[in-house]
Amino acid sequence: MPLSIKxxxxxxxxxxxxxxxxxxxxxxxxxxxxxxSLQKEIKAxxxxxxxxxxxxxxxxxxxxKYDGFTGTAAMRxxxxxxxxxxxxxxxxxxxEMVKLDRPIVSSGGALxxxxxxxKNNMGPxxxxxxxxxxPAEAAGPRRFxxxxxxxxxxxxxxxxxxxGRRSHSKEKDLTLRLAGKLKTIxxxxxxxxxxxxxxxxFIPLPKRSEIANRSGADLFISIHINASRTRSLRGFECYxxxxxxxxNARVLEALxxxxxxxxxxxxxxxxRRLDKTLWDMILTENRLESAQLAGxxxxxxDESFTMGNRGIRTARFYxxxxxxxxxxxxxxxxxxxxxxxxxxxxxxxxxxxxxxVADGIIKYKREYEKTEGFTRS
Numbered sequence: 001m002p003l004s005i006k007x008x009x010x011x012x013x014x015x016x017x018x019x020x021x022x023x024x025x026x027x028x029x030x031x032x033x034x035x036x037s038l039q040k041e042i043k044a045x046x047x048x049x050x051x052x053x054x055x056x057x058x059x060x061x062x063x064x065k066y067d068g069f070t071g072t073a074a075m076r077x078x079x080x081x082x083x084x085x086x087x088x089x090x091x092x093x094x095x096e097m098v099k100l101d102r103p104i105v106s107s108g109g110a111l112x113x114x115x116x117x118x119k120n121n122m123g124p125x126x127x128x129x130x131x132x133x134x135p136a137e138a139a140g141p142r143r144f145x146x147x148x149x150x151x152x153x154x155x156x157x158x159x160x161x162x163x164g165r166r167s168h169s170k171e172k173d174l175t176l177r178l179a180g181k182l183k184t185i186x187x188x189x190x191x192x193x194x195x196x197x198x199x200x201x202f203i204p205l206p207k208r209s210e211i212a213n214r215s216g217a218d219l220f221i222s223i224h225i226n227a228s229r230t231r232s233l234r235g236f237e238c239y240x241x242x243x244x245x246x247x248n249a250r251v252l253e254a255l256x257x258x259x260x261x262x263x264x265x266x267x268x269x270x271x272r273r274l275d276k277t278l279w280d281m282i283l284t285e286n287r288l289e290s291a292q293l294a295g296x297x298x299x300x301x302d303e304s305f306t307m308g309n310r311g312i313r314t315a316r317f318y319x320x321x322x323x324x325x326x327x328x329x330x331x332x333x334x335x336x337x338x339x340x341x342x343x344x345x346x347x348x349x350x351x352x353x354x355x356x357v358a359d360g361i362i363k364y365k366r367e368y369e370k371t372e373g374f375t376r377s
Contacts, residue, residue, distance in 0.1 A: 035059065037059070038051065038055065038056065038059060041055050041056075042115060043107070043112060045102075045105045045107070045112065046102075048102045048114060048115075049114070049115040050102075050105055050112035050113060050114055050115060051112060051113060051115055051118050052110045052111070052112055053073055053075065053084070053110075053111045053112065053113050054066070054073075054110055054111070056113075056118060056122070057075050060077070061077060062075040062076060062077045062082075062125075063075065063076040063077070065288060066111065067287065067288065071085055071086030071087070071106065071111075072084070072085045072086070073085075073111050077125055079094075080093075080094055080125045081093075081094060082094075082121075082122065082125065084104045084111065084113060085104060086104055086105075086106040086111060087103050087104060087105075087106070088100075088103060088104050089102075089103045089104075091104075091117065091121065093121060093125075098121055100113075100114055100117050101114055101116050101117070102114040102116075102117075144368065144369055144371075144372040145218075145369055146191070146218040146219060146364075146365040146368060146369065147191065147192055147218060148191070148192040148193075148194065148215065148216065148217040148218055148219075149186060149191055149192070149193055149194070149217055149218065149219045149220075149221060149361070150193075150194045150195075150196065150211065150212045150215055150217045150219070150220045150221070150325075151179045151182060151183055151186075151193055151194070151195050151196070151221055151223065152179075152195075152196040152197075152208050152212070152220065152221065152222040152223060152319060153172075153175040153176045153178070153179040153195070153196065153197055153223050154171060154172070154175045154222060154223055154224040154225075155170075155171050155172035155175065155202075155224075156172045156176070156197050156199075156200055156201050156202050156203060157172075157200060157201045157202025157203075158202050159172065159202050160172050161175070161224070161225065162225055162226065162227035162335045162336065163227075163335070164335040164336065164338075164341040164344075165231075165336065165338065165341075166338040166341050166342070167341060167342070167345065169335055169341055169344060169345055171224065171225040171227070171335060172200065173200070174225045174332075174335070174344055174345075174350075175223045175224060175225060175332075176197070176198075176199075176200065177347075177350055178223055178332060178350050178353060178354055179195060179223050180198070181350055181351060181354035182221075182223070182354040182357055182358055183195065184354075185354055185355060185358040186358055186361065186362075189358070189362055191361075191362075191365075194211070194215050194217060196208045196211050196212075205318045205319055205322075206318075206322070208222070208319050209318070209319055209322040209323045212319075212323045212324075212325060212327070213323060213324050213325070217325060218325060218326075219293065219325060219326055219327070219361070220319070220323045220325055220326070220327035220328075221327070221328055221329075221330065221357075221361070222317070222319050222320070222327070222328070222329040222330070223329075223330055223332065224329060224330065224331050224332070225331065225332055225333060225334075225335045225344065226331035226332075226333065226334045226335070226336070227334060227335050227336040228334060228336050229336075231336055231337055231338070232337065233334050233336070233337060234308045234333065234334045234337040234339070234340045235307065235308025235309055235310040235333065235334070235340075236298070236301045236307055236308065236309050236310065236330070236331070236332055236333060236353075237310045237311065237312075237313050237330070237331040238294040238297045238298045238311075238312055238313070238328055238329070238330050238331075239294065239312075239313050239314060239315050239317060239320070239328060239329040239330075239331070240287065240290035240291050240293070240294045240312070240314060240320065240327070240328050240329075241286075241287055241290060241314070241315075241316060241317070241320040241321055241327070286324070286325060286326045286327065289326040289368075290320075290326045290327055290328055291312070292364065292367075293326055293328050293360075293361070293364050294312045294328045295312055296360040296361070296363050296364035296367070297328065297330065297356075297357055297360030297361065297364075298311055298312050298360070299360060299363075300356045300357065300359040300360030300363065301353075301356045301357075301360070307333070307352075307353070307356075308333075308340075315329075317329050330357060332344075332353050332357075333353070
C-alpha cells in the first residue's frame with residue numbers, strides 16, 4: 001500500500017476516534033447538567049468545589065432530613081435514597097457504599113458535598129436520566145406504605161428475662177403472650193406480622209436483627225417487661241435508639257444486651273457485610289421515624305386506659321442498633337412492682353396493653369402513609 005494511502009487511512013481512524021470521544025463527552029455532559037441558579041451556590045473548600053446539599057435537594061425535589069445528633073443527612077426521591085455524614089468520605093446510595101473524592105464539609109450549619117459527587121452520583125437520581133416507563137398495570141404499590149411488621153417477644157428458652165418477686169412471673173412468658181395478642185389485632189387491621197419467635201425458644205440477639213433485616217418488613221417492635229431494684233417503679237415505656245439519658249435506662253440497656261453472653265452466634269456481628277459507618281448511616285435515617293413511632297405508641301397508652309406511663313426514652317439496645325428499619329422497644333410495665341406484676345398476669349390487662357400498642361402503631365401507619373413518609377405537612 002502506498003505511503004500516502006496509509007497516511008490517509010490513519011487520518012480517518014484518528015478522526016473517527018476523536019468523534020467518538022467527543023460524542024462520549026457530550027453524552028456524559030448530558031448525564032447531569034447543573035442549573036445556572038445552583039452554579040452560584042458553589043463554594044470552595046480546601047481548593048475544591050462544593051454545593052450545599054439542602055439547596056440541591058430543594059431545587060431537585062428531594063426530601064432532605066438532617067440529624068444534628070450525628071451530623072448525618074438523608075435524602076430521598078421516590079425509591080432512591082442517599083445518606084452522607086459530616087466529614088465522611090463515603091456515601092450510602094440505595095444501600096451501596098460509594099467513595100467520595102473529597103469529604104463532606106459542614107459550614108455555617110449546612111452540609112456541603114463535592115461538586116463531582118453531585119454530578120456523578122446524585123445526577124442519575126435527581127432527574128437527568130429518565131426512568132424507564134412502566135405500564136400502569138405493572139406499576140408496584142406506592143412506596144410510602146406500611147404492610148409488614150416484625151414483632152420480637154423478648155427472651156425465651158433458657159433466658160427467662162426478668163422474674164417477678166411476688167408470683168415469679170417470667171418476662172419471657174409475658175412477652176410471648178402480649179406479642180400474640182398484638183399480632184391478632186394487627187392482622188385484623190390488614191397488617192402482615194412476622195414473629196421472631198412464637199414459642200418458648202431462645203433466639204440470640206443477632207438472629208433477631210437478622211430476621212428483621214431479611215424480612216422486607218417496614219417496622220420492628222421488640223416487646224419486653226421491665227424490672228428495677230426500685231420496687232416502686234411502675235408504668236409503660238417506649239424506647240428508640242440513641243444514647244441512654246438516665247441511670248435507669250443505662251442499667252436496662254446493659255441487662256437487655258447481656259443476652260449476647262449466652263448467644264452462640266454473637267460472633268456474627270464481627271462479620272457483618274456492613275461496616276460501622278454504614279450501620280450508623282442507616283440508623284440515623286431511621287431514628288427520626290422510630291422516635292415518631294415511639295411517640296405514637298406512648299400517646300395511645302395515655303389515651304386508652306389507666307396505666308402508669310413513663311413516656312418515650314432512649315437507649316442503645318442491641319436489637320435497635322442492628323436493625324436497619326425503624327424500630328422501637330416497648331417495656332410494658334414492671335414485673336418488679338408487685339401490683340403491676342399481678343396486673344400483667346391478668347389476660348384482660350394484657351388485652352388492654354395490646355390494644356393500646358396496636359392503636360399507636362395504626363395511628364402511626366395512617367399518618368406515615370398520609371404524608372408520604374412524613375415528607376408533607
